[in-house]
Amino acid sequence: MPKEKGTVHYDSPAGGWGSLRGISTIFGKEWSTPLAIETLMRQNKPHGFMCVSCSWAKPANPHPFEFCENGAKATLWDLTSRRCTPEFFATHTLAELREWRDYDLEQEGRLTHPLRYDAATDRYVPCGWDEAFAAIGKELRALEPKSAVFYSSGRASLETSYLYALFARLYGHNNLPDSSNMCHETTSVALKQVIGTSVGTVVFDDLSNCDAMFFFGQNTGSNSPRFLHPLQEAAKRGVKIITFNPVRERGLEVFTNPQNPVEMLTGQETAISSQYHQVRPGGDIAVILGICKHVLAADDAAQQQGRRVLDEDFIQQHTHGFKAFEAKVRGTGWEEIEAQSGLSRRDIEAAAQVYVEADRVTAFYGMGLTQHVHGFENVAMLVNMLLLKGNIGRDGTGISPVRGHSNVQGQRTVGIAEKPELVPLDRLAKQFNFKPPRDKGLNTVEACEGIISGQVRAFIGLGGNFVRAIPERDRMEKAWSDMRLTVQVATKLNRSHLVHGQVAYLLPCLSRTEEDIQASGPQAVSMEDTFSCIHGSIARRKPASDHLRSEVAIVAGIAKATLPVNNRVKWDEWVADYSLIRDLIAETYLEEFHDFNNRMFTPGGFYRGNSARERIWKTKSGKAEFTVAKPMSATGFEDAPGRFRLITLRSNDQFNTTIYGYSDRMRGIEGTRDVVLINPLEMRRHNLREGQVVSLVSDAGDGVERKVSGLRVTPFRLPDGCLGAYYPEMNPLIPLSHHDEQSKTPAAKSVPVRILQEDGREDTGNGREPVGHATHPL
Numbered sequence: 113m114p115k116e117k118g119t120v121h122y123d124s125p126a127g128g129w130g131s132l133r134g135i136s137t138i139f140g141k142e143w144s145t146p147l148a149i150e151t152l153m154r155q156n157k158p159h160g161f162m163c164v165s166c167s168w169a170k171p172a173n174p175h176p177f178e179f180c181e182n183g184a185k186a187t188l189w190d191l192t193s194r195r196c197t198p199e200f201f202a203t204h205t206l207a208e209l210r211e212w213r214d215y216d217l218e219q220e221g222r223l224t225h226p227l228r229y230d231a232a233t234d235r236y237v238p239c240g241w242d243e244a245f246a247a248i249g250k251e252l253r254a255l256e257p258k259s260a261v262f263y264s265s266g267r268a269s270l271e272t273s274y275l276y277a278l279f280a281r282l283y284g285h286n287n288l289p290d291s292s293n294m295c296h297e298t299t300s301v302a303l304k305q306v307i308g309t310s311v312g313t314v315v316f317d318d319l320s321n322c323d324a325m326f327f328f329g330q331n332t333g334s335n336s337p338r339f340l341h342p343l344q345e346a347a348k349r350g351v352k353i354i355t356f357n358p359v360r361e362r363g364l365e366v367f368t369n370p371q372n373p374v375e376m377l378t379g380q381e382t383a384i385s386s387q388y389h390q391v392r393p394g395g396d397i398a399v400i401l402g403i404c405k406h407v408l409a410a411d412d413a414a415q416q417q418g419r420r421v422l423d424e425d426f427i428q429q430h431t432h433g434f435k436a437f438e439a440k441v442r443g444t445g446w447e448e449i450e451a452q453s454g455l456s457r458r459d460i461e462a463a464a465q466v467y468v469e470a471d472r473v474t475a476f477y478g479m480g481l482t483q484h485v486h487g488f489e490n491v492a493m494l495v496n497m498l499l500l501k502g503n504i505g506r507d508g509t510g511i512s513p514v515r516g517h518s519n520v521q522g523q524r525t526v527g528i529a530e531k532p533e534l535v536p537l538d539r540l541a542k543q544f545n546f547k548p549p550r551d552k553g554l555n556t557v558e559a560c561e562g563i564i565s566g567q568v569r570a571f572i573g574l575g576g577n578f579v580r581a582i583p584e585r586d587r588m589e590k591a592w593s594d595m596r597l598t599v600q601v602a603t604k605l606n607r608s609h610l611v612h613g614q615v616a617y618l619l620p621c622l623s624r625t626e627e628d629i630q631a632s633g634p635q636a637v638s639m640e641d642t643f644s645c646i647h648g649s650i651a652r653r654k655p656a657s658d659h660l661r662s663e664v665a666i667v668a669g670i671a672k673a674t675l676p677v678n679n680r681v682k683w684d685e686w687v688a689d690y691s692l693i694r695d696l697i698a699e700t701y702l703e704e705f706h707d708f709n710n711r712m713f714t715p716g717g718f719y720r721g722n723s724a725r726e727r728i729w730k731t732k733s734g735k736a737e738f739t740v741a742k743p744m745s746a747t748g749f750e751d752a753p754g755r756f757r758l759i760t761l762r763s764n765d766q767f768n769t770t771i772y773g774y775s776d777r778m779r780g781i782e783g784t785r786d787v788v789l790i791n792p793l794e795m796r797r798h799n800l801r802e803g804q805v806v807s808l809v810s811d812a813g814d815g816v817e818r819k820v821s822g823l824r825v826t827p828f829r830l831p832d833g834c835l836g837a838y839y840p841e842m843n844p845l846i847p848l849s850h851h852d853e854q855s856k857t858p859a860a861k862s863v864p865v866r867i868l869q870e871d872g873r874e875d876t877g878n879g880r881e882p883v884g885h886a887t888h889p890l
Contacts, residue, residue, distance in 0.1 A: 148191055151625055151653055155179045155187060156338075158715045162649040164190065164267055164624045165767055166336045167515040167642045169316045172716030175341070181764070182337055185772050189604075190623040194221025195656065196605050198238040201227065205234040210610045214580065214840075215771040217605045223620035224657035229612050236618055241661065241669065244617050249673025251597040251615055252570060257284030258549075259569040260597075261559045265576025266291040266517025267624070269637035269649070270526050271693040272663040273519070274700075275686065276574055277527030277535070279671040282546060282681065286553030290528050291768075292520050293556035294581060297855040298482035299513040300524065302491035306737040307511075308730030309723050310534070311521060313504055314474050314512035315643045316716070319346060321508030324470035326463075327355040327385075328396055328494065329480010329861065330514050332363045335762065336642075339514070344382045352466045355385040357480060358393050358759055358831050362778040387463055392454030392831045393757040393862040394484055394747035399460060400493040401741070402449040404441050406464035407500050421468055426502035430727055433738035437496055440740045452744045454831050472508035473498065482513070483861040485748025487852040489741040496738055504736065505727035515642040516768065522640030525704070525720070526697055530555050539700050544680045557856040560584065560848055563591050570597040571613070572670070574663065575621075577769040579608040583846035583858045586818070601666055603656075606769070621663050626655045628662045631688035635662070638694070638712050645717030646705075664690060747862040748850070751833065754798075755811050758863040759830075760839035760846075761789075769840050781826065788867070789828035789836035798867060800825045808837065811864040812847045819868070820844055835865065 154160035156170045156179060163179060165186040179187070200220060206229070209217065226244050227236035252260060262280045264273065280288050292300065300310040307313070319342040332339045340363055347353060355364045364385050391399050411421035427434050446457045453460065467473060475498055481490040495504075495511060503509040515521050527535050530553035537548040554562060560582055562568035571578075582588055589611050592598070598613035603623050622628055628635040628651065636650040661669070668683040675681070686693050691709050698708040704720035711718040729735050747757060762768070763776035763785065774783050781787060788808060790800070800806070804825045810818035820842060830836055839860065850859045 147653065148188060151191060152177070152179055152184060152187060154652070155183060159648070159650065159713055161624055161651045162518060162639050162647050163187065164518050166338075167518050167521060167640070168336045168338045169641050169643050169645065170647050170717060171316065179338075182335075182767060186767055187625055189218075189770070189772065190222070190625050191653065192221050194219065195224050196220040196222060197224050198227070198236075201236040206236070206610045206612070207234055209605075210607075213771075214607055214769065215773070217607065218770060220605055222603055222656040223605060223618065225659045226620065227618040229616035229618075231614075239617075244619060245669040245673040247615070248597070248599055248617060248670050252283065252670075252674045255569050255596065258287065259567060260285060260572070261287045261289065261554060261562070261568055261570065262572045262574070263556075263559070263576065263578055264288070264290045264523055264528055264574040266520030266523060267575050268523060268663050269519060269624075269639055270522050270646070270697065271637050271690050272574070272667055273523040273528050274526040274693060274697050275664060275667050275671070277529075278540070278544070278681075279667060279675070281537075281540065281548045282544070282671070282675050282678070284549055286530050286532055286549055286551065287559065288528050288530050288553055289556040289559050290520065290523055291517055291576060291581070292524060293856070294858055295479050295516060296482055296513055296520070297555070297857045298487035298491055298852045301855040302488045303495070303511070303513075303724075305731065306492050306495045306739060307504065307724040308728070308736075310524070311644055311722065312512040312642065313510035313722050313725040314476075315719065315725070316342075316645075318474055318508050318510055322346070322351060322470075322472045322474045323508070324352040324354065324466050324473045326467070326473065326475045327353065327357070327364060328475070328477040328490075329357055330476055330478030331357075331359070331361045331762070332514070335478065335516060336514050337363065340384075343384055347382055347384050347386075352387075352470065353385045354463045354466055355388045356391045356396060356399055356463075357388075358390055358834055359761065359836060360388065360390065360829055364388065387459075387466070389455055389459055389463065390829075390831050392452070393759050393834055394486075394745045395453035395455070396481055396490050397486065397493050397741050397746055398449045398452035398744050399455060400497050401441060401444060401744070402446070402453065402455075402457070402460040403464040403467060404497055404500060405444065405446075405449070406461045407468055407497075408438065408441055410465075410468045422500055423502035427499070430502075430505075430729065430736055431499050431738055432731075432733040432735040433740075436740050437738035444744075448744060467497070467501070472506065473501070473503045474508070474510055474512060475503075476512045476514055478514050480861055482852070482855075482857055483859055484746035485850065485853060485859045485862070486741070486743045486746040487857055487859070488854040489739075489743060490746050492739040493741055495736070499736055499738060505725055510725065512642070519639035521642060521644070522638075522646070525640055526701065536700055543696070543699060544678065546678065555856055556582065557848055557851055557858065560588055563588065563595065564848075566591075566594055569595055571595060571599070573598070573600045573602075573608060574667070575601060577606040577608045579611050580606065580769045580840045580843070583843055583850065583860070584848040585840075585843045599670070601663060619666055620657065620660050621666055622655055622660050624649060625651050625653045626660070627651050627653060630662075630665070630690070635664075635690045636712070637664075637690065640720070641717060644720050644722055646712065646720060647717040648712035664693070747864075748853075748859065749864045752811075754866050756835045756865050756867065757833055758808065758835045758837060758842065758845065758865045760842045760860045760863070761836050762839055779828070784824070785838045785841060786822050786824060787826040787837065788823040789826050789830060791830045791832065791834075792827045794832060795825065795827060800867070800869075802827055805870055807868040808835070808842070808845055808865045809868050810845050810847065811866045812850060813864075814847060814849065816847065818845050818847070835867075
């Protein structure tokens with residue numbers, strides 16, 4: 113595919129030699145050690161350890177190298193020989209470290225000792241585990257329980273997550289936000305309402321049985337690269353792969369399999385997407401409505417010949433609300449669809465015709481759908497499209513949100529939820545002889561609001577880099593120090609550890625690659641993949657320090673020091689033998705986790721089930737719901753002269769807030785993250801030149817000044833009216849109030865901003881060339 117002249121780009125396919133260089137360049141030392149190779153060979157294998165990166169499936173018949181570039185980086189990141197010891201903190205104040213880049217902080221390596229903050233010296237100093245637990249417990253006992261927030265990042269095991277959620281409820285709150293609140297909470301809310309289950313319906317085998325795949329707002333090459341193997345196989349057998357994304361992501365264009373010697377030696381490439389359409393950010397509602405409009409027209413024509421395109425029997429037996437949805441689709445004109453989507457009718461109909469002709473369709477999406485003010489409508493509209501032809505509840509069909517963190521879906525399954533209706537509280541009450549709190553807890557946005565207002569007095573962070581990951585970062589950091597207590601459980605140093613409460617502890621934990629020896633011997637843990645399959649994980653590497661403790665032991669240690677004695681709550685026994693925790697999970701969630709311990713190492717994982725896949729609709733109507741979207745744009749704001757829609761992006765050299773390096777190879781951007789991406793036509797409209805240093809300022813209209821400076825203008829192939837820049841650097845531009853209306857997921861994929869030039873001048877672009885369509889089918 114020829115690239116637009118003058119734009120940065122990457123000419124090579126996803127995978128291939130670039131992927132191998134990406135691993136070896138950054139982690140040459142660790143990569144070359146026999147132990148590292150042995151560890152990687154056990155990654156995502158039966159009776160091996162499960163990757164700490166994405167939540168992609170762990171197949172029953174794995175490849176010899178069942179890891180991708182990102183997964184290898186994540187593992188080697190944990191296996192680093194660097195150590196961040198008490199001596200490091202003795203020579204650096206936290207004020208000094210706050211001036212460091214995120215990358216440089218994590219380059220100090222693995223944390224080795226439990227630490228407490230010393231206000232007199234502005235340093236972390238070593239402390240004992242018992243001292244830390246006792247002090248944290250004393251602080252929590254002195255607080256109103258509902259003033260505390262227990263956050264989890266998405267990497268903790270099912271065993272840890274279950275105990276963490278139990279601890280919160282025994283303590284007296286449901287304030288259990290997690291990283292899902294920042295990415296896929298929109299999925300949980302929308303799918304629960306329209307099909308009765310909060311997770312996707314696709315399983316791994318569906319990838320081999322579908323006729324067409326539709327992708328919306330998901331960057332497979334960077335966020336779930338092992339997905340590229342079944343995509344390549346699908347493309348080779350003739351499956352039509354249709355992609356809608358404002359950004360041309362290389363992984364959905366072409367792929368060379370690093371595990372295929374012939375492809376590596378010959379440079380053979382496989383084209384992945386048969387059509388690739390660069391929809392405007394927020395334009396997916398209009399696109400999908402346009403697809404549905406063409407499907408209805410095709411059904412009208414088919415009826416003249418005695419045939420149907422719609423699955424009329426499915427619609428009548430299994431759905432509710434079709435007539436209202438049909439009226440909305442038929443009553444919406446193509447002019448409005450084109451204007452809102454940024455695509456032409458011809459190209460939308462070309463994609464829709466693939467849907468018409470395919471018997472079995474799967475739909476995949478990422479945060480390009482969920483992180484909008486009207487993200488709920490995005491997801492619900494995609495379900496509408498699938499329902500038209502009965503593409504939920506048959507082999508080779510279904511909807512699949514592609515999850516990020518390795519166990520973010522599993523955490524919610526076993527109780528990490530601020531919504532009490534999602535948790536079997538009656539069972540927990542009976543198991544542990546207590547009265548669980550029944551009121552709704554705080555999600556991520558609400559927790560941030562509570563910290564700013566002073567209502568939240570304590571924050572416990574089970575992994576992650578919360579302060580860096582959230583919107584409204586500058587205001588949040590200023591408010592953070594007003595909290596009484598902050599506790600961070602981590603493997604490496606990051607920005608969140610340097611912004612602390614009046615009492616603060618930094619507790620180092622084992623990584624998933626390191627053996628976990630407890631009183632009963634080596635322990636295994638488990639997690640859930642994006643297809644709702646449960647996998648066991650057991651590690652063999654020697655821990656980075658003798659002073660590390662497992663996440664299970666840390667959670668239990670804090671809980672035991674905080675809570676009154678309860679004869680049903682046996683923290684010490686559970687730490688000694690994790691199989692007892694799995695028995696508790698099976699007792700609480702019998703339908704999904706029966707016989708848990710015997711099934712946890714099933715090759716390919718054991719499937720916990722999905723009611724919608726069985727066409728059992730646990731909705732208010734008892735059927736799958738067609739919905740009518742009122743907005744035609746998901747952005748939640750109007751276009752205006754000089755106002756851009758900012759998309760926050762991740763590099764292929766990062767995982768969430770973890771920055772592995774400064775090579776965004778698959779976009780052709782090297783050596784920096786301080787860029788703003790914009791298409792050349794928009795550069796001319798706004799009198800910008802390549803390399804010019806500019807600022808982005810918020811255009812939310814709420815009177816709050818938000819600004820990120822020092823960004824170099826970089827020409828890139830994007831739709832008109834759109835900018836791209838890196839997450840988490842752009843988080844200061846996102847207001848806390850800019851979130852999905854129903855799930856409160858931050859709307860990071862369409863942020864209203866303006867460009868401010870060096871002299872403070874802003875060019876609105878008035879009187880320049882008109883905005884046109886930005887569609888580029890392959």
